[in-house]
Amino acid sequence: MPTLSADPYLKRDDPTGYAGVDRATKERLINEVFEDPRFPHYLYGCYECGICVAACPSARFYDFSPRRIAQAAARRDVELLFQQMEEDIWECSQCFSCLRCPRGNNPGGIVTIMREVAVREGLASAKEALAGYSRIIYKIMSTGTQVSPDMLQPDAFPDWGPEVKDVSVNLDLWRRMLPPETLHTTTTGWQVADRTLVELYVIWLETGALDMIAQVDKGIHMILAELMEERLEEEGIEV
Amino acid sequence: MTTSAVNVILSKKERFVREPDQRSEDFHHHLFELEAAGELVVQRVSGEVVEVPTKYGIPKRIQKGHLWHHKSCGQCGHIPGYSTSIFWIMRKLGYDYLDPEDQTSCTAWNYYASATSNQAAQAAVAVRNFAAAYQTGYFPLIHCGTSYGHYKEVRSELLHDAALRAQVRKVMEKLGKPLVLPEEIVHYSEWLYAVRDEIAARAVRDVSNIAVTVHPACHYYKLVEGDAIYDPDVYHGQRTAAVSGLVQALGADLRSYSTFFDCCGFGFRHILVQRDFTRSFSTLRKIEVMREEADPDVVLTHDTGCVTALDKSQFAAQAHERNVGVPVMSEAQFAALAMGAHPFKVCQLHWHSTNYRPLLEKMGIDWRQAWAEFEEDAKRLQDGRQQFLTWADVDA
Amino acid sequence: MDRIVVIGGGPAGLSAGIAAAELGAPVTLVERNGFLGGRPIEENYASITPYLEDAATVMGRMEERLRAAGDVEVLLDSEVVHAAGEGPYTLTIRTPEGERTQEASAIVVATGFTHFDPGRETQLYGYYEFPDVIALQDLEAMLKEHKVVRPSNGEPPKRVCFIQCVGSRDRQIGNEYCSKVCCGVASKEAIEVRQMLPDSEVFIFYIDMRMYGYWERQLYWPAQEQHHVQYVKGIVTEVLPKDGRLLIRGEDTTMGRPMETLMDLVVLSVGMEPSPGTRKIAGILGLAQNRYGFIEVQHPPLDTVGTSRPGIFAAGAALGPSDLEDCASSGGLAAARAVATWRAAAMAGAR
Numbered sequence: 001m002p003t004l005s006a007d008p009y010l011k012r013d014d015p016t017g018y019a020g021v022d023r024a025t026k027e028r029l030i031n032e033v034f035e036d037p038r039f040p041h042y043l044y045g046c047y048e049c050g051i052c053v054a055a056c057p058s059a060r061f062y063d064f065s066p067r068r069i070a071q072a073a074a075r076r077d078v079e080l081l082f083q084q085m086e087e088d089i090w091e092c093s094q095c096f097s098c099l100r101c102p103r104g105n106n107p108g109g110i111v112t113i114m115r116e117v118a119v120r121e122g123l124a125s126a127k128e129a130l131a132g133y134s135r136i137i138y139k140i141m142s143t144g145t146q147v148s149p150d151m152l153q154p155d156a157f158p159d160w161g162p163e164v165k166d167v168s169v170n171l172d173l174w175r176r177m178l179p180p181e182t183l184h185t186t187t188t189g190w191q192v193a194d195r196t197l198v199e200l201y202v203i204w205l206e207t208g209a210l211d212m213i214a215q216v217d218k219g220i221h222m223i224l225a226e227l228m229e230e231r232l233e234e235e236g237i238e239v
Numbered sequence: 240m241t242t243s244a245v246n247v248i249l250s251k252k253e254r255f256v257r258e259p260d261q262r263s264e265d266f267h268h269h270l271f272e273l274e275a276a277g278e279l280v281v282q283r284v285s286g287e288v289v290e291v292p293t294k295y296g297i298p299k300r301i302q303k304g305h306l307w308h309h310k311s312c313g314q315c316g317h318i319p320g321y322s323t324s325i326f327w328i329m330r331k332l333g334y335d336y337l338d339p340e341d342q343t344s345c346t347a348w349n350y351y352a353s354a355t356s357n358q359a360a361q362a363a364v365a366v367r368n369f370a371a372a373y374q375t376g377y378f379p380l381i382h383c384g385t386s387y388g389h390y391k392e393v394r395s396e397l398l399h400d401a402a403l404r405a406q407v408r409k410v411m412e413k414l415g416k417p418l419v420l421p422e423e424i425v426h427y428s429e430w431l432y433a434v435r436d437e438i439a440a441r442a443v444r445d446v447s448n449i450a451v452t453v454h455p456a457c458h459y460y461k462l463v464e465g466d467a468i469y470d471p472d473v474y475h476g477q478r479t480a481a482v483s484g485l486v487q488a489l490g491a492d493l494r495s496y497s498t499f500f501d502c503c504g505f506g507f508r509h510i511l512v513q514r515d516f517t518r519s520f521s522t523l524r525k526i527e528v529m530r531e532e533a534d535p536d537v538v539l540t541h542d543t544g545c546v547t548a549l550d551k552s553q554f555a556a557q558a559h560e561r562n563v564g565v566p567v568m569s570e571a572q573f574a575a576l577a578m579g580a581h582p583f584k585v586c587q588l589h590w591h592s593t594n595y596r597p598l599l600e601k602m603g604i605d606w607r608q609a610w611a612e613f614e615e616d617a618k619r620l621q622d623g624r625q626q627f628l629t630w631a632d633v634d635a
Numbered sequence: 636m637d638r639i640v641v642i643g644g645g646p647a648g649l650s651a652g653i654a655a656a657e658l659g660a661p662v663t664l665v666e667r668n669g670f671l672g673g674r675p676i677e678e679n680y681a682s683i684t685p686y687l688e689d690a691a692t693v694m695g696r697m698e699e700r701l702r703a704a705g706d707v708e709v710l711l712d713s714e715v716v717h718a719a720g721e722g723p724y725t726l727t728i729r730t731p732e733g734e735r736t737q738e739a740s741a742i743v744v745a746t747g748f749t750h751f752d753p754g755r756e757t758q759l760y761g762y763y764e765f766p767d768v769i770a771l772q773d774l775e776a777m778l779k780e781h782k783v784v785r786p787s788n789g790e791p792p793k794r795v796c797f798i799q800c801v802g803s804r805d806r807q808i809g810n811e812y813c814s815k816v817c818c819g820v821a822s823k824e825a826i827e828v829r830q831m832l833p834d835s836e837v838f839i840f841y842i843d844m845r846m847y848g849y850w851e852r853q854l855y856w857p858a859q860e861q862h863h864v865q866y867v868k869g870i871v872t873e874v875l876p877k878d879g880r881l882l883i884r885g886e887d888t889t890m891g892r893p894m895e896t897l898m899d900l901v902v903l904s905v906g907m908e909p910s911p912g913t914r915k916i917a918g919i920l921g922l923a924q925n926r927y928g929f930i931e932v933q934h935p936p937l938d939t940v941g942t943s944r945p946g947i948f949a950a951g952a953a954l955g956p957s958d959l960e961d962c963a964s965s966g967g968l969a970a971a972r973a974v975a976t977w978r979a980a981a982m983a984g985a986r
Contacts, residue, residue, distance in 0.1 A: 037400055038358065044806070049842040050869040050886025051758065054893050057502040057520050065891055093506035093516075094351035095457040096388070099464070100757060100872060102842075104806035115354030130353050132512045137355055144343035145312040147511075152317050159514060161554035161592035167317070176620050177613070177628045178319050178587070180326050182310070182338050184627055189315035193340040199367055199414045200343050206410045209360035216355060237413070244679065244776035245786045248769055255754040255763040263809065464807075475763035476754060497877035500759055532877065 018082055026082040032117045033073075033081070033110070042109040046070045052098035052107050062091040066098045066107030073110055081114075089114045090129035122215030134217040141210065141224055144200050145189035149175055198235050201228040205239040255476045263295035263465060269398045270420060278404060279397070279418045282373045289433040294460075294469045294479075300423055301433040304334035307372040311383030312344035313543035320587025321546065321568075322382060324575040325427050327585045330630065331578060332437050337377040342368055347389035348544070352507035358396065362403060363410045365393040370416035380427050384542030385507075387426040388458030391466055394420055424466060426459060428481045428541035431571065432468055435488035443579040444602050446491040451573075452535040453482045453493065454525060454549060456542035457502045482541045482570045489577050494533035498524050504552070505544035521552035527562045537598050539570045551592050566595040582606060583613035584633045637980060638663045638708070639973045640726055640739040642715055642916055645673015646959055647951020648745030649697040650966025651973070655743075656704035658974045663708045663737060664701070665715055665728055667912060671698045673747055674952075681778035683959060684816060684823045685853040690779075718920050722946040723980060740980035741946045741973035744920070744930060745966065746912040748952035751802025751810070751905040759873045760798065760903055767792075767881055768874055768901045770801075771820055778827050785899055792899035795828055796838040796883060797821040798871045803906030803956075804842070810927060814906030815956035818845040821904045822854040822864065829862040838865045838898075840885055869894070874901050906956070913953045920947055929955045940969040946976045 018026070033039060052066040053059045059066070069088065072080040092111040099106055118126040130137075140146040154165040167174065175186050182190040204210040205228060214221040232239065242250075274281045287303040306329070314321040329336055346364050350356045372379040381387045397404055397420065408418045431438065460467040460479040470480035473487060478499065486493045504520025506513070526549065529535055540546055550567040557563055572586040582588050582604055588595045589610075599606045616632055619625045641652045644666035656662045670676055672694035675683065680690040701707055710730050717727035723740035750772055753762035762768050766786040777783045785792050799821060803814040818841065825837045839858075844866065846855040858864040871885040880897045887894040909928040917924050923943035925931040930949040933941045940948040948969035951962040 036358075037403065038396065041399070047804075047842045048868075048888060050888045051872040053886035053888075053891070054869075054872045054884050055500070056893070057504055057506075057524070058516075059886075059893050060524070061516055061519060067886070067888075068891070090508065093502060093504065093509060095502040095506075096462040097457055097500075097502055099461050100759075102757060102800070102805040102807070112351070112354055116357060119354050129508070130355070130512075133353055133508070136349065136511060137353065140312075140344060140346055140349045144346075145316065146344055146346070146348050147313055147316045149316055149319075157551075159518065159555040160551040163589065163592055167590060173617060173620060174589075175319075176626060177584070177617060178323060179584070179628055179630045179633050180319075180323055180338055181627070182340055183315055183319055183322065189312040189344070190310055190342075191340050192343065196341045196343060196371075199416075200364070202413055203360055203363040203367065203410055206413065207357060207360035207363055207406070209356045212357065213355045216353075239413075244773070244780050244782070245784065245789070247776060248773045248786050249766060251773075252763050252766065255752075257755065258752065263807070477759070477761050477764050495876065497875040497882045499875060500873055 018079075018086065021082070023078070026078050029085065029117055029121055030078050030081050033113050036113045038109060039113060042106040042113070043070060043073050044103045044105055046074050046105060047103060049102065051100050051102065052105075055097035055100050057095060057097070058091045058093050064088055064091040066092070069110055070105050070107045085114050085118050086123060086125045089118065090125070116212070119216055120212050127216055130216050134220045137213055137217070138220050138224065141204055142227060143188045144192045144197055148186070148188050150186045198231060198237070201232055202237060202239060204228065205232070252475070255471050257296045257471070257476065263297065265297050266394065266398060266465075267297075267422070270422070273398065279420055280373065282369065282378065282419055282421045284378060284422045291429065291433055291468050292470055293465060294467050295465050297465060299429070299466065299468070301425055301429055302378045303430070303434065304336070305377050306334070306336045306380040306430070307375060307377035308336055308338050309342060309368060309372070309379050309381045309386060310338075311386060311543045313348065313547060314382060318543065318546055318590055320572055320585065320590060321543070323585055323587055324569065324571040324580065325382060327575055327580055327633070328431070328438065328571060328578065331441060332434060337375055339371065339375070341371045345383070345386035345389055347385045348507055350389070351385070352511065358403060359406045359410070361389070362393045362397060362407045365390050366397075366407055366411060366418055366420070367414065367416060369421055370411065370419040372421070373417070373419040378425075379421055380425055380430055382427050382543075384426065384456035384459045385544055387424060388462035390424050391463035394424060395463060426481070426541070428459070428570065429468055431574065432481055432484045435485045438485065438574050438578065439488045439490070442489060442577040444577045444604075446489050446577050446602065448492065449537065449598070449601060450492045450494055450533065450535045451486050452496055452529045452533045452538050453486060454503060454538060454540040454545055455479050455482060455499070456540060456545050459542060482539055485570055485574060486539065489574065494535060496529045496532040498528045501525060503540070503545045503548040505548040507544070510544070510548055517548050518552040518555055521548045522556040522561050522563055525549060526553060526565060530562050530565060535565055536601055537573060538565055538567045539573055540567070541570055554592050564594065566591065566593045566598050568595070576602060576604065581612070581633060582609050584616065584628060636661070637723060637738045637740050637977065639741045639743065639977050640665060640715070640737055641743045641745060643673065643745035643747055643912070643951070643953070644668070644671040644709070645745060645747050645951065646675070646694070646697070646962035647747070647953070647957070647966040648673070648743070649694075649701055650963045651743040651745055651950050651970040652707060653697070653701050653704050654967045654970030655974050656701070656707050658970065659705065660974045660977050661706040663710065665710045665713045667712070667714050669712050671701075671709070671711075678750075678772040679776040679779050680772070681775050681827065682823070684819045685850055687823065687827070715916065715919060722944065724946070741976040742920070742948070743966075743969045743973050744913075744916055744922070744942070744947065744949040744953050745951045746916050746953045747910050748907040748913070748956070749910040751908050753801055753903050753905055755808060756801055756903075757805055757807045758801075758871070760801070760901070761874050762903060765874065765876060765881065767899065768903065770903045770905045771817065771824065772905075774824050774828075774902050778824065778831070781831065783828055783831055791832050792835060794836045794838070794898045795900045795902065796840060796871070796898045797825060797902045797904055799839065799841040799904045800870065801903040801905045802908070810906060810908065812927065812956065813845060815845065816958045817904040817906060819850050819854055819958070821902070822846075822858045824902070825864040826854070826858050826862045829864060836865065838867055840867050840869060840871045842870050907952055909953065920944060922947065922949070927955075929953065939965050940972060948972050
């Protein structure tokens with residue numbers, strides 16, 4: 001395990017404004033990132049060439065830089081990485097334009113790992129970034145599809161235009177006006193077989209993915225856990 | 240006789256011939272090695288196959304028929320004309336397929352938005368879907384660009400990480416499913432590219448007067464880029480041939496613009512809970528540039544998120560008097576229209592935000608008449624004389 | 636009769652041939668083109684780096700020296716097509732007059748490099764799509780004609796930029812090396828453009844500036860100080876047409892923000908790869924190649940010319956990215972080793 005930088009050359013007393021969080025916690029979180037099995041494939045060396053920033057959509061609208069993330073990770077700068085975990089990572093649009101990196105780095109992938117750690121550890125910034133997102137999590141985990149037809153409501157998407165209202169008003173009829181048989185649903189994107197849902201629940205429970213959202217939204221986690229465990233009990237499946 | 244330097248330079252650019260690249264990793268080798276070692280099962284491409292050229296020159300095999308439609312949650316949820324058009328084209332060309340209920344979303348939209356998942360769960364979801372296809376004998380065709388990109392990522396992780404394979408295998412055992420990976424991960428736009436001449440042969444509408452700008456999906460060609468189709472006859476092999484190859488085959492007026500490689504700004508999380516980013520990006524970096532430089536009649540793309548971002552971002556931007564107002568749809572819907580598909584019963588354009596009517600008029604489609612036909616069918620359903628619109632109704 | 640066969644008549648091959656002949660050995664030089672001089676002549680280089688002397692003149696002088704050096708036989712439009720033996724070797728050479736064999740106890744491989752084809756680049760430069768995106772050697776050819784223009788319209792460019800490291804230093808392409816000379820060559824060409832078009836603005840976008848040794852003062856400082864070439868740290872990643880010109884995109888790393896700006900002419904500093912001739916001769920002679928396809932030396936760093944087969948030496952860019960001084964040095968060393976081999980064979984009565 002490479003040593004974290006105890007004395008990065010940009011040493012200041014409170015370089016990133018997170019003096020309230022103790023060093024040990026920061027190191028633990030950052031080490032979780034470095035120890036992820038994907039990390040060695042996501043960070044080689046960094047030329048500071050700027051290709052990733054030039055290609056990045058988030059870099060144009062936020063003070064966001066995939067180069068700074070790769071550099072912080074390469075320098076093992078715990079303080080800077082922790083700040084990025086609290087402030088920057090939710091600005092990434094996960095487009096992977098940064099994969100144009102000549103060294104083969106994947107700054108977007110480093111962001112994905114940092115996000116997983118932030119979610120698992122229940123960082124306040126992760127909760128904040130995902131506030132208002134819980135119903136999507138509930139939908140995808142419980143039904144295996146995301147953003148169902150009945151979620152197209154004018155109060156949820158007023159900026160998408162007046163046809164959202166038309167859709168919601170005519171929803172049941174318009175869904176029946178779709179020739180593909182599996183699309184005759186309003187609560188899910190397509191008809192998902194019951195057995196398939198059971199298999200999905202097994203995956204969430206066996207891999208620990210369900211428990212990740214306990215930190216993000218306790219209520220949703222409880223509901224989902226109950227739902228899934230009950231369903232699996234009915235099928236006689238043990239996890 | 241000497242040729243001037245400029246003429247030598249120009250003649251060099253006439254055709255790009257890709258020399259075989261010895262150093263790009265061909266994942267197939269590893270895939271078949273692991274299969275031989277009993278580590279996983281490979282679902283092979285079979286039947287009628289088309290070989291297409293890819294970025295590093297590794298040939299990719301596209302199975303034409305007997306396909307398992309891996310649907311897109313976003314498409315089926317709120318742009319259902321997209322999925323419907325894919326099915327319709329496949330039926331028109333006479334290829335059999337399976338539209339499964341035993342399919343979950345790839346869940347990558349959620350994963351890229353919120354990271355409320357982990358490597359093993361994502362891999363298990365992918366493999367579960369692949370196994371489901373394998374068990375039917377139909378070969379998976381991926382509808383969404385993000386599913387496609389994410390599954391390529393998962394494939395790479397599974398090929399290189401024995402511990403991950405073991406973990407996923409254990410989960411699959413609980414489900415009574417083998418650890419399956421398909422020989423190729425195929426995006427529907429690659430299938431459209433492979434059959435583009437068959438589509439063009441069945442076109443009943445002349446689209447040579449339709450100006451088109453193409454937006455290629457980041458997850459299609461930037462994420463694990465070796466799988467993407469690159470064709471020396473399309474952009475001299477310098478940009479992906481997906482979508483553009485079909486547009487060329489249809490004879491439409493393909494136009495370029497200076498932000499071709501920019502992301503659409505979908506952002507996964509941003510499109511739902513931070514829409515000012517998506518809206519600004521889609522409008523300022525894509526739509527406005529396209530309108531200023533290319534003045535398209537329609538914007539075509541091949542991914543759920545891209546259609547969503549580009550289509551839905553224009554309405555609010557109008558209030559700020561931005562230069563927006565061009566219809567956005569998938570190339571599947573456009574190709575279907577060219578083949579004579581009904582704009583509402585098949586392409587389901589009424590689910591789109593942007594105004595498609597000028598485009599339909601330019602294509603010689605009487606949308607008022609078409610809407611009346613749609614409403615007639617709707618009435619039959621409302622009266623209870625029929626429950627659902629069927630494929631038979633659509634082609635009547 | 637046993638002769639030293641030098642395969643390739645570029646800078647390294649000529650250096651080796653001259654040195655071997657001046658040491659008293661009989662030399663046969665085999666060149667596939669109808670002229671000597673190698674890449675600089677084939678691709679119409681204007682001047683050499685860093686001295687800015689006319690390339691054709693320099694190579695012409697070398698050719699003269701070769702022909703005056705002693706027992707030298709030059710076979711143009713010729714190619715070695717077969718080799719037999721374990722050393723000494725029997726080579727089959729295809730010449731315009733037909734095939735002939737040649738005994739050789741020592742061989743020098745100097746088959747050189749080829750320029751990286753920018754169509755395979757990871758970044759999005761559109762060389763095959765846009766007439767005004769050219770490569771270093773394309774600009775050399777225009778400089779040689781004293782006519783630097785935009786190929787699209789024949790007009791002299793107002794804003795010119797070089798993009799470094801094209802095809803080199805990239806894990807995805809697989810050329811995980813630096814091509815050594817492109818920073819110097821680009822700087823040289825930038826100076827020449829500024830001299831030819833005093834109203835032009837010239838930029839070089841780079842990852843690092845590789846100005847080893849004396850090049851620092853011979854090229855880098857004068858480019859910036861006398862000729863006002865703008866060096867910008869932050870490589871360009873995309874080139875697309877806009878308003879009849881070329882829009883380039885990179886990062887302004889000083890400010891840490893994406894930047895885009897318009898250019899008239901974009902010059903790609905393409906790297907070196909083993910030439911098709913190098914790949915072919917490696918197969919014919921059974922020479923070990925490194926993972927990039929260049930001839931692999933067996934005992935680096937101080938033996939820069941010994942290959943995996945006895946009596947066969949390599950010189951110049953067949954070994955890897957080389958500048959002219961490298962060609963001269965490795966050519967000379969290869970000649971010395973070849974002559975020693977040839978003498979030993981003569982003494983052993985192998986002649």
